[in-house]
Amino acid sequence: MTNNQPAPDGVMRLINGYWNTGIIGAAATHSVFTHLENGAGTAAEVAARAEISERGAQSLLDGLVSVGLAVLQDGRYRNTPEASAFLVDGKPASLAGFAKLKLQHLHSVTDLPEVVRVGGPLAGGETEVADNPHWEGIVPAIAAVSVPAAHVGVEALGIADAGEISILDVGGGSGIYSSIWLKANPAARAVQLDWEPINKIALRLVAEHGVADRFTTVNGDFHTTDFGTAAYDIAVYSHIAHQESPESNIEVFTRFREALKPGGALVIADYVVDDDRSGPAFPLLFALEMLLKSKEGGTWRRSDYHDWLVKAGFEDISFHAAPPATVVIAR
Known part of the structure; x- marks a missing residue:
């Protein structure tokens, strides 16, 4: 050769x-x-x-x-x-x-040729349901994925020195943001909204971090559960936007805007692709997982997040690297 x-x-x-x-x-x-x-x-x-x-x-x-x-x-x-x-x-x-x-999960990749043909998951392929029997294994396993983004949030928002702040984590899963942020700030309190089976796991995991006395949960589906009005200083929406449609993300972001106090910040962590979809590599690859497992999800562009947040009423929007994820902070 x-x-x-x-x-x-x-x-x-x-x-x-x-x-x-x-x-x-x-x-x-x-x-x-x-x-x-x-x-x-x-x-x-x-x-x-x-x-x-x-x-x-x-x-x-x-x-x-x-x-x-x-x-x-x-x-x-x-x-x-x-x-x-x-x-x-x-x-x-x-x-x-x-x-x-x-x-x-290796076996699921064999469905990809048919999933690509039809444009979405096959029957039984969706995992984002409340009664998924695998949450007990999935929730603790994926907690570490969010650790870098949670630490970026600590630094970018000055959480350690923020005093008595209130945090809302929607779809918080393991409670990893609450665990890290409540450790960083002994005066902070956090509320997690998620399905009941997941909240039960979060309560256990947050207790292992020694901050359970300042962590509470609300059982429900974030699509239909009220977030409140001007109640929180910080809200978190981590690795959820990729499973939602553009219309759903705008609607949820709007409700976050209403739930935040004046000057409050929404923190979004997800796999974000460049506007021309030339990279980064992992978010591009992750789009195929969304094709396998969600009906309307995808890996969205920076410009998508910016446009959706503006439509939801946010004005100050910044992007922060937390490889392989990106943290979006909006006020």
Whole structure:
């Protein structure tokens, strides 16, 4: 093959991309990243600590080197900085649970050709329903996804020094924003509006962070439950807009505007794409998940959020990076 001809290596890696999910999910299942973090450095050591076969440990370590989550130096393996930060059990931003969750979703990708043809999820493909039996696994697993955005909010809004503020988190899931923000500000209080099965999980998880005395829940569907009037200093709408239609987002943003006190801020976190849809890479990829799982959702552009928020009555709108998400703050 001459130098000016393309090589198939990159295409082969992409075609076999499901192995990335498999390798990371299996390694997370057996806490391989945690064992590497704690000093295991060979296949034999990992196998002994994880109680798996040495052959299996070696294959996982080879795979982790291949996908760039482990390095081999002087005959010993160790985590890359990314693996150390985001895949070690027990760390605040650990995505290990999320990796295990995605391993269970691999089968759904086989529906994609038909989903692309019809333009939406197949029968039974939607997951955003109150009685989804998988919330107990999903809600804690996806909590870490919002940790970077929650910390961006702390800094951008000066939450630590804001005094006695009231927070409304709509569709708050695990309560991760409340957990982080109430820790940052001992005078703050938070209310989460979500379905009852999810709120029960949130109450438990927020209690584990030691701030349950300032956290309350309202059971309901945010489409129909009143947010109140001029009641909150900050409102949160995290990773919900992508599942809603443009019309629904404008309607919800308008109700948020009414629920906020004068000068109050709405915080939206989501996977936002550039106006020309040229990037970023992960939000572009996530659009396919919305095609699989929602009837009207998508990954919306910066200009979409700006236009919707203006129509809802907001005037000061800013965008803040929290890769792979974007935090939108509107006043």
